[in-house]
Amino acid sequence: MSVRHDQSRPVDRRVRVQGRPVNSYPALSPEAERGSVRRITVVGEEILSRPCREVTEFGTPQLSALIDDMFLTMHVAEGAGLAANQVGVDLRLFVYDCPDDDGIRHVGHIINPVLDPPDPGSRRLIDDAEGCLSVPGAVMAVPRTDRAVARGFDKDGNPLVIEGTGYFARCLQHETDHLVGHTYLDRLSKRDRKDALRQMEDRREDVFAQRAIRAARLGR
DSSP, rough: BBOOOOOSOOOOOEEEHHHEEOOOOOOOOOHHHHHHOOOOOOTTTGGGOOOBOOOOOSHHHHHHHHHHHHHHHHHTBBBBBBEEGGGGGGEEEEEEEOOOTTEEEEEEEEEEOOOOOOTTTTTOEEEEEEEEETSOOOEEEEEEEEEEEEEETTTSSEEEEEEEEEEHHHHHHHHHHTTOOOOGGGGGGGHHHHHHHHHHHHHHHHHHHHHHHHHHTTTO
């Protein structure tokens, strides 16, 4: 997902890492510092249109390296979230570095995520701008619930519950969609989908050039 505040109550503005507040955190996550840039798949590629496989082996060097690479790839592409099939890997996993509507930064990864169904009594759909690193250059309004809870595991197999509101809730829903073989284009009308694909064709080369510049600046 590509990057994009309620002042009525005091808010703990510390960065949340794996759902927990920390007192300090670098601009570039430690995972990204260790990672290598991978190619981002583009809508139309088959891996983006089928459900990903469950992760069954935890705590492996390969899994850690994949997460590191996904963080750096997301950073270079100026993304807020990235699913494994967006780097060509058929696994139920995504990473995120995303603000919520209070401006709080949320950073982490989640494996085999499942979204809790929203409570019908408090469910609120918000239409807001959404982009995708696999639909480079396109931005469209997409309806999403304003709250989301994702349950899954970390790379060592420990249970995780990640709660999001506002833009971060949108990110959790967007990335979970990827893992079942959907992009945000699947939530659009035919007319809006065509509009998004036109935007992509017009802007994708500029987007790719900017990614290459950012990677070069990092020496990657």
